[in-house]
Amino acid sequence: MPPVFGVLFDGLAYGMLLFLLSVGLSVTLGMMNFVNLAHCSFAMLGGYVTVTLMNGYGWPFFATLPAAFIAAALASVVLERVFFRRFYNAGDLDQCLLTIGIVFISIASAAYIYGTIQQPVQLPSYLRGSIAFMGLNLGVYRMFLIGTALLITIVLVVALETTRFGAQVRAAVNNQRMARGLGIDVDRLFAVTFALGSGLAGLGGALAIEIVGLDPSFALTYLIYVLIVVSVGGLGSIAGSFAAAMVLGVSDVAGKYYVPALGAFLIYLVMIVLLMWRPTGLFGRR
Amino acid sequence: MSTQAIVGPHAALQAQIRWRWSETVFWLATLLPFVLTPNYLVLASQIAIAALFVLSLDLILGFCGIISLGHAAYFGVGAYAAGLASKWGWGEPLSGLLIAAVAAGIFGYLTSFIIVRFRHLALIMITLGIGLVLQEAANSASWLTGGFDGLQGIHTWPIFGKFRFDLYGYTAYGYALAVLFVIFLVARRLMHSPFGLALRGIRENGQRMPAIGAPTHAHIRTIYTIAALIAGIAGALLSQTTETVSLEVLGFQRSADVVVMLILGGTGRLYGGLIGAVVYMVARDQLSGLNPQFWYFWIGLLLIAVVMILPNGILGGLALLARKAGVKP
Numbered sequence: 331m332p333p334v335f336g337v338l339f340d341g342l343a344y345g346m347l348l349f350l351l352s353v354g355l356s357v358t359l360g361m362m363n364f365v366n367l368a369h370c371s372f373a374m375l376g377g378y379v380t381v382t383l384m385n386g387y388g389w390p391f392f393a394t395l396p397a398a399f400i401a402a403a404l405a406s407v408v409l410e411r412v413f414f415r416r417f418y419n420a421g422d423l424d425q426c427l428l429t430i431g432i433v434f435i436s437i438a439s440a441a442y443i444y445g446t447i448q449q450p451v452q453l454p455s456y457l458r459g460s461i462a463f464m465g466l467n468l469g470v471y472r473m474f475l476i477g478t479a480l481l482i483t484i485v486l487v488v489a490l491e492t493t494r495f496g497a498q499v500r501a502a503v504n505n506q507r508m509a510r511g512l513g514i515d516v517d518r519l520f521a522v523t524f525a526l527g528s529g530l531a532g533l534g535g536a537l538a539i540e541i542v543g544l545d546p547s548f549a550l551t552y553l554i555y556v557l558i559v560v561s562v563g564g565l566g567s568i569a570g571s572f573a574a575a576m577v578l579g580v581s582d583v584a585g586k587y588y589v590p591a592l593g594a595f596l597i598y599l600v601m602i603v604l605l606m607w608r609p610t611g612l613f614g615r616r
Numbered sequence: 617m618s619t620q621a622i623v624g625p626h627a628a629l630q631a632q633i634r635w636r637w638s639e640t641v642f643w644l645a646t647l648l649p650f651v652l653t654p655n656y657l658v659l660a661s662q663i664a665i666a667a668l669f670v671l672s673l674d675l676i677l678g679f680c681g682i683i684s685l686g687h688a689a690y691f692g693v694g695a696y697a698a699g700l701a702s703k704w705g706w707g708e709p710l711s712g713l714l715i716a717a718v719a720a721g722i723f724g725y726l727t728s729f730i731i732v733r734f735r736h737l738a739l740i741m742i743t744l745g746i747g748l749v750l751q752e753a754a755n756s757a758s759w760l761t762g763g764f765d766g767l768q769g770i771h772t773w774p775i776f777g778k779f780r781f782d783l784y785g786y787t788a789y790g791y792a793l794a795v796l797f798v799i800f801l802v803a804r805r806l807m808h809s810p811f812g813l814a815l816r817g818i819r820e821n822g823q824r825m826p827a828i829g830a831p832t833h834a835h836i837r838t839i840y841t842i843a844a845l846i847a848g849i850a851g852a853l854l855s856q857t858t859e860t861v862s863l864e865v866l867g868f869q870r871s872a873d874v875v876v877m878l879i880l881g882g883t884g885r886l887y888g889g890l891i892g893a894v895v896y897m898v899a900r901d902q903l904s905g906l907n908p909q910f911w912y913f914w915i916g917l918l919l920i921a922v923v924m925i926l927p928n929g930i931l932g933g934l935a936l937l938a939r940k941a942g943v944k945p
Binding site: 359365413416417422423424426427428430431432433434435436437438439441442550554557558560561565591592594595598599601602605606609610 | 677683685730733734736737738740741742744745746748749752753756868872875876879910911912913915916917918919920922923924927
């Protein structure tokens with residue numbers, strides 16, 4: 331098979347990663363209109379938790395994944411209580427500045443504790459290497475990544491569409507004031523969603539180490555990708571985030587493979603064109 | 617006669633234009649580094665350049681409410697325009713500023729057509745995207761910009777053929793300060809004109825302004841172009857005084873820094889940006905001397921503190937204190 335399928339495969343795996351990193355932000359932004367630029371700091375926290383537990387305490391890789399999820403979720407709950415809660419009614423700019431301040435602090439703290447070098451992880455042997463499939467070399471880890479992300483997506487969609495909690499979330503995203511009027515405790519709902527979304531980001535950060543590496547600049551580098559996914563996909567839309575993450579992942583990998591001279595130029599251009607075409611995102615309504 | 621009604625707003629604007637004693641003190645104080653800290657004149661010139669850059673952002677963010685996370689794009693265009701002019705054999709500084717201003721202004725005018733269409737998150741993303749695209753473009757066009765290694769071979773001629781750029785930064789600071797002062801006067805006049813009032817109207821309520829007949833989009837395009845032009849001049853000052861241009865002039869870091877400086881000082885006050893630039897640059901110089909890696913920890917802490925405690929920046933806080941004490945600034 332031609333290399334285009336290999337590029338497509340890598341792009342999809344990368345897109346899945348971006349989806350995991352950004353879906354939480356998309357939902358919380360859609361619900362509270364809170365611009366949380368610190369979202370990728372939670373992802374970075376998840377990554378460092380995995381690294382520490384594996385290299386420092388000898389935990390197996392799979393056992394560290396839930397730990398990454400829980401650590402990021404807990405950290406987000408604390409920050410939400412202490413800082414974010416006061417800024418729900420503030421302007422975009424104040425929210426941006428508060429959260430970018432948290433990003434700066436997280437980057438400096440990570441650099442202080444772990445240094446600025448890339449963190450190594452040793453994957454279990456059954457996740458390494460690749461499988462030859464119809465003339466293609468498919469990385470086992472990437473397949474694992476796609477499988478995990480698909481599983482999480484299905485769980486998310488089913489939970490949102492069929493459970494009572496999911497219905498409340500959809501109502502709050504659709505019209506926050508109306509949802510309040512109907513007696514839904516939007517603040518509590520938001521806190522839970524926020525924790526879940528940050529937890530997913532933490533999981534994404536842990537899974538991302540093998541693909542993109544982990545160093546303190548992660549919180550800022552991937553913030554830009556995540557924001558692109560969220561704004562292109564449309565706020566509060568899981569399907570939109572998924573589609574945008576796939577488009578972005580494939581075009582980024584394809585761009586780097588076919589026209590390496592352009593670098594990241596292509597995805598920024600894709601974002602600007604998509605936003606000019608649809609300012610509220612692919613699946614956005616507002 | 618209906619002159620009474622016309623005189624009202626006119627007198628109000630006139631009162632704002634009047635020069636206050638605190639402003640005189642401020643500008644006299646900017647001359648102090650020549651006497652008090654002659655060893656820090658290079659830093660002082662960097663501060664003056666940063667202040668000019670912050671001023672340009674204040675015009676759009678503070679007065680018109682346009683949040684930009686990509687303002688370094690215009691700074692960079694100006695820096696490269698002046699740098700290239702000098703590299704190709706025209707190192708005259710003042711006309712170099714003009715070239716940079718025209719280049720950045722044209723780029724600003726072209727992008728302003730995109731800017732007016734967006735608000736909120738999409739606007740933040742678009743400005744961020746424009747900045748990133750330009751940086752990537754400059755990186756790939758290394759035949760023109762020198763790419764990652766930066767633009768080499770810039771030589772700035774003496775100002776008016778007399779004042780050479782010295783190692784200690786006497787000329788650099790004097791030059792940057794003079795340009796800052798002149799442009800500040802222009803910006804001050806502009807913001808206290810009816811046009812400036814219209815901009816504040818757009819900031820306060822973007823939907824109502826068209827309803828009272830104000831051409832909102834045209835106003836935004838005009839001020840965005842002016843801001844881009846001033847940012848370009850700031851960039852040109854940097855490349856002329858340091859005689860080098862690196863890719864970093866276009867970076868996201870610079871765009872973020874300038875927003876931080878403005879917020880720190882206080883938006884929509886003209887002087888807020890200047891004070892923010894001074895505090896930020898001096899703090900960075902001192903703190904990065906202590907522990908360069910930890911610099912951003914303190915900036916982050918500062919940002920959170922400003923947003924939580926001083927929502928209107930240092931100047932806003934000072935104004936509040938002054939009002940409480942009953943002093944008229």
